[in-house]
Amino acid sequence: MANKSFQEIIDFLKNYDGEEVRIMEVCGTHTAAISENGIPSMLSPKISLISGPGCPVCVTVTAVIDKLVELSLRPDTTVLTFGDLIRVKGTNKSLADAKAEGANVRMVYSPMESITLAKEDPDHTYVFAAIGFETTTPVYAMVLKEAIEQDIKNLKLLTSLKTMPEVIRWVVNNGGGIDGFIAPGHVAAITGSDVFKELSDELGIPFVVSGFEGKQLLMTIYALVNMKGKKGIKNLYKDVVLPEGNLKAKEIVDRYFCPSDASWRGMGKIPGSGMMLRPEYSSFDAGSTSLDEDHMPPGCSCAKVLVGKVKPYECPLFGKSCTPDNAHGACMVSTEGSCYNYFVSGRR
Template identity: 85%
Template sequence: MRNLEEIITALKEYDGEEVRIMEVCGTHTAAISENGIPDMLSPKIKLISGPGCPVCVTVTAVIDKLVELAMREDTCVLTFGDLIRVKGTIKSLADAKADGAHVRMVYSPMESIKLAEEDPAHTYVFAAIGFETTTPVYAMLLEEAVKKDLKNLKLLTSLKTMPEVIRWVVTNGGGIDGFIAPGHVAAVTGSGIFEELSKELGIPFVVSGFEGAQLLMTIYALISMKGKTGMKNLYKDVVSYEGNIKAQEVVNKYFEPSDSSWRGMGKIPGSGMTLRKEFSPFDAGSIGLDEDHMPPGCQCANVLVGKLRPYECPLFGKACTPDNAHGACMVSTEGSCYNYFVSGRK
């Protein structure tokens, strides 16, 4: 492979057929923006942010359920920061908190163990959203809750898996020529799942880390592989072919595959993980949360699958800004709209 300086020159001067490359990891979306990578590429290289931000793909029914739970006198909802500001059908968890609901931001799911132990009079519900990256953490949380017999700790789950949504994007006309495979997800699942997807879909995948130099090398590799199948792993210091077997085992102990609803995409068969029946007492009502009500004019659904660029949404930068976000893609620091806005990207 060429050295980095040669790769940068080649990417800037590329004059072949247009290449559409999608990343499906919110951290990649943020890293691409932070490193100014779009400005280093030929206009014929199009980077598209796919459905890789967990907050962005969570349907409004999940938010509505969390708001309902938080309004109960004996219940407190625990969540990461980004989710607090995402609106449901009517209000966000931040709005509910202003109305007196019990909502608390935490930095780790494991904090909920101590809270539940110290306050048995209240039920603590953790908003468990995410992809294969965070599901093992929720499994470890359950492991501890089961061991301690914490009957006042529950999860409301909206857990997604990558392979099925990638299939959905390709099948539904995304026009994608290659995928930057999510490094964090691959660390758990292994790079092998992307090799299988490449063979099935006829599109190349390159597993990447998050440094600017590695992302540039990844984009260069995908351009070189355009029109071919194959998977390359450029993140071998973290990602193996088989993945983290122990993490996979603990996830399979507590969760099983399920159909799941995605913002703007509807229900995708086999694209989620739900609690196994034997652990249903720890579920706070996750089943059947499928409804999704986009704010009027919001185009997050089309942005998430690459049909529109964020700035093509009529609300972008006008009614919808990071300080007054209408859509989930503008709320999260991993969201494509947020990153387009803060970087001034076009």
């Protein structure tokens, strides 16, 4: 790459005529950035980009939504959540549906808002929907730290926290055909780039850590095309991602959370792919265990989309009964979802 100009890289990607290369991104922000920058239209038909399970809202099973709905309907409890999750349907209804029926659901912009709300109203229970990957888990650890230090006992977390390495292994072993991964930049900023080395060695495929600028994503795709059939890691996001990651963030996560099995939409329970509260902090848990059931809306292909088995537009509901304004599946609800980004950018 050092000897190639950016224009030469663009020309190479547009005119590539070698073996087909299938590249998966496992970060919702990458999915959005790829669409926003029009990158698919800049690539040869021999280079396929596949959106993997990188949207935390999309991979959350319906049992978690159902539990949040149940909690929100209690008169002494308010569920706090980010915006995207409100519209994701559980088995029968979403948090938005529950709110319309009088449930206590409140959208917040930061988990730290839960500290203020719980402190100001000590007789009311606040449950934060702690959904996310390695990127957001440190923030939830900070919330717990503050709650403990301020002796706040009416704040709880309902956790559905996922980690990347095991689900990547699952996707490769259960679907196959992936020639390389655009490693998730935000996740790698916490975990470090070295976390992907073992996976690369085991699976025999390359990983390139990327930021979110269009130029860097194209350089990442170029690197992966040239690394096809080889193992190895490249870090093109060195100003943010260190080999060892963010040690302080990992330390506070380890203080309050421990590894666990986790249920993923369309993939079932994957051993060691999640994080849960340590037993000594169980008083802050709102009932996060055994939330494994998942009920897909009739006709929805979200489960297959998440693992790259079908493209979003191959779902029979895509763009017809399922649109961002009337989303059936979680992949169309979230702005990080594959279906949403295919729809708004017109990708086919």
